[in-house]
Amino acid sequence: MQESLLVFGAALPVYLIVAVGPVLRRTGALTPDMDRGVMNMAVHLFFPCLILDKLLGAEVLRNVGVVAESMAVGFFLILAATLLCWFFGPLLGLKKGSGRRTFAVAGGLQNYGYIAIPLVAYLFPGNNSMAVLFVHNLGVEFAMWTIGLMLLSGSPKPSPKVFLKGPIIAVVVGLCLVLSGGDRYVPDVISRAMSMLGACAVPISLLLVGTVMYDLFGKLEFDWKVGLGGVVVRLGLLTAMFLCVAKYLPMSLELQQVLVVQAALPSAMFPIVLSRHYGGRTDVAITVVISTTLVSLVTMPIAISLGKAWLGI
Numbered sequence: 001m002q003e004s005l006l007v008f009g010a011a012l013p014v015y016l017i018v019a020v021g022p023v024l025r026r027t028g029a030l031t032p033d034m035d036r037g038v039m040n041m042a043v044h045l046f047f048p049c050l051i052l053d054k055l056l057g058a059e060v061l062r063n064v065g066v067v068a069e070s071m072a073v074g075f076f077l078i079l080a081a082t083l084l085c086w087f088f089g090p091l092l093g094l095k096k097g098s099g100r101r102t103f104a105v106a107g108g109l110q111n112y113g114y115i116a117i118p119l120v121a122y123l124f125p126g127n128n129s130m131a132v133l134f135v136h137n138l139g140v141e142f143a144m145w146t147i148g149l150m151l152l153s154g155s156p157k158p159s160p161k162v163f164l165k166g167p168i169i170a171v172v173v174g175l176c177l178v179l180s181g182g183d184r185y186v187p188d189v190i191s192r193a194m195s196m197l198g199a200c201a202v203p204i205s206l207l208l209v210g211t212v213m214y215d216l217f218g219k220l221e222f223d224w225k226v227g228l229g230g231v232v233v234r235l236g237l238l239t240a241m242f243l244c245v246a247k248y249l250p251m252s253l254e255l256q257q258v259l260v261v262q263a264a265l266p267s268a269m270f271p272i273v274l275s276r277h278y279g280g281r282t283d284v285a286i287t288v289v290i291s292t293t294l295v296s297l298v299t300m301p302i303a304i305s306l307g308k309a310w311l312g313i
Contacts, residue, residue, distance in 0.1 A: 007301035010122040021210015048170035050198030055174030056183040058131035074139025082108030092229040102280035105148045106288040110265040124257045132254040138171045153278040227291035239263045264303035266292035
């Protein structure tokens with residue numbers, strides 16, 4: 001019980017910041033016209049600075065094996081999760097062309113960044129776990145922009161341009177510096193500047209999550225069957241699968257810590273954007289995201305505390 005309260009205390013600030021988003025939208029302090037500029041600043045400046053701040057100097061990443069396993073686990077867990085949601089879709093009455101592909105992507109992709117980052121930072125202090133999180137997330141990004149995009153668009157060949165994004169480039173540059181030892185020569189003034197800019201990444205992104213949910217909530221045609229199915233798969237079956245992988249596959253302690261948090265997360269917001277641009281069912285994506293996000297307020301502290309106890313971390 002005490003552990004669950006600790007996790008809830010770690011998660012509560014995240015949801016409080018998200019809750020400020022609708023207030024900013026309602027009062028006109030953060031208008032829809034401002035969203036793109038703020039998001040671009042977060043994605044292409046703040047997040048790269050946060051990533052480099054945590055990667056540079058992380059001794060755990062000097063082990064090539066840890067880097068490789070973190071990326072591989074991130075990629076293949078998304079692959080397995082997407083396949084599970086694909087096969088689960090028909091049980092909810094979803095077929096190809098009527099939401100099955102969108103459900104597979106929305107249910108299969110957890111909120112691996114915005115919510116995971118502050119939780120990992122609070123529950124497992126120190127740069128090593130955070131550094132492994134970002135390398136793991138690189139594998140998740142590759143899965144999202146290959147498997148997820150191909151599934152939604154029906155195109156077998158995603159454009160290489162989708163990988164030219166600030167966070168992906170930052171992880172690649174950071175890994176090159178760490179593995180080569182070049183991170184030891186980064187001036188301290190640069191490191192401090194990146195740390196200050198990186199501190200803005202998560203709060204600003206969480207505010208945008210809140211504004212997006214506020215915008216979408218009024219437009220939602222909620223399908224309770226799809227919503228319940230998303231909760232069962234994302235916060236039930238996939239939570240168990242992630243924890244089993246962390247328990248029974250050989251991996252570093254830091255990656256186990258990352259997976260305990262990833263296992264409990266709700267669905268990511270980004271499939272809503274993908275479904276809009278690539279012909280998916282946006283209503284299905286919104287239903288899955290909102291239902292899993294709301295239910296995770298209760299399930300996330302329980303899942304993380306039980307997972308930590310089961311794995312002995």
